[in-house]
Amino acid sequence: MSRIRLRWHDRPGLAGGIDKDGTRAEELLSLGFGSVEFGTVAAHPQAPFSLAALTARLAILPPRHPDGSAIGIGIGLSPGAAPADLPAQWLAGLLGAWRIADYVSFNLSAQACRPLLAREHLPLLAAAMKSIAAERDRLPRRIPLALKFPLGTEGEPLPDVAAAAAQAGFDALTVVLPAAGGQLSRLARFAALAHRIADGPALVAVGGIRTAVDVGAARAAGAAGVQVHRAFVDAGPDCLRALTGASGARRRAAVLPG
Template identity: 35%
Template sequence: MSLYRLAWPLVRRFDPETAHALALWALRRRLVPARRPRPDPVLRRHVLGLTFANPVGLAAGFDKDGTAVDALAGLGFGFVETGTVTPRPQAGNARPRLVRLEADGALINRMGFNNAGATALAARLARRRHRAVVGANIGKNRDSTDAAGDYGACARVLAPLVDYLVINVSSPNTPGLRALQDRAAVDAIAAATREGARATRGDGGPPVLLKVAPDLTADDRAAIAACAADGTVDGLIATNTTIQRPDTLRAPDRDAAGGLSGRPLAPLATRVLADLYRRTGGTVPLVAVGGIDGPDAAYARIRAGAGLVQLYTALIYAGPGLVREVVNGLADRLRADGFTRVADAVGVDAASHEAPA
């Protein structure tokens, strides 16, 4: 049993947001013991013009302000996504705003983009030492009336310091944000993001991805796939948290307000991913996130169409040793099926997943 599992009865006595702040503090102080995964050439990835030591990343929202990027990369992640940050710092919604659904291996959050602002993140990223790929996930301030301007402002500040940018238009906790997933809004936001990035970075800017909600309609998914296929954005991240509440939920807090993440999100996130893979004919880099809780889930998501995967909620329940378990287990599963590189496994099962309603 891992040290983290042993400590869990103590961890769960803290309110979830306090426990999270303590975890980040312990990471920064290098108090989190975790054996790194073994480096393995089968896991090396070249995608989005970047090289990843392995395809397993930390999802956005865990280290919004980039306070522990080096320590998180040190756990063995192939990439770490910071953010969501907004141009100006903001407090987010009132606490409590993060709820554990322990019986379901899930969380519900309504954080509302609490963050220290893009400039503070940039200052921290300028000091980072680790070589892992680092992304910044960007959003708009709650009270902003110029969404595209906000994404552009974040891109301008962060582009020189990151390997990729993510346009987040899929959080359920900023009123009106998810309406920005339509074609016209994505076009305007992507253009502003690229323009902001080019203003401060000579090479044309980092790749720009779009993070989508699992609750999109088929028409929305068609529009998003078209944006990626025509190069408006360079890749897609599927998915953010869901506003749906699957019937399988057992925990007493199942009806809390906010976005649901973790194990119950996995079936829906997988179907959205496979649908986007089919719609883009496998030509667009896709990052899978949503309920990935071990090597089997990570491998299944790659087979469903993901070039890269990310985790968040499972880390809260399983602890930092999960990174090594997923990375090593993924290499074992690829080899067992005769694959010599991740790219050959991407999408082999995409046809077998039913499209979401």
């Protein structure tokens, strides 16, 4: 068995948080990223960033080129939700997103969600992910599932939730590299996780990736793909030049019809 690969991992992706409501969707999808992740949103109608509003905007976009950016939708929890609310809200997120998204990502990296990574919540998360994967398998088309979570810092155990997602049948793990420590130590920890999850989900590294050298180092550590956030905030679309070495014109020509 080999690690899953998804077509959009061949190019850097844009992480969630840049566009939470779809108002910049047409612009961002035209830039040449392998994927653009929208959100994080919640399925609850009173959430500050709602899934329904996002999907309504994405549904009216012009047709995309087959090799254009994939659409990811990040699903979180509504503010104040209890841990017990997570399975129902995540399942509602899948059911509300699958018609529009190329993949759906379930986000545990937000500060408000990090308490859910405590060991006592692992059975709840594992059961929720198994239920989501089973529901996905009943949909008219197979949509890849991703779990986004922080890698944690040196000295902490590697996140148990990674193995639970793999066992549930998730297709990708989006791993948020720690801000502390040098690139070598951060990627050594990532490589240890890649070794532990040797087969199955694609690993996507996000955090502190700004140059083609960073991309190469992440791939050497076991990443199938990378995402960026701060690099785009700081440099805008020009960050892709640093990440890939391609000029803007060459980049767009590679993903848009002639």
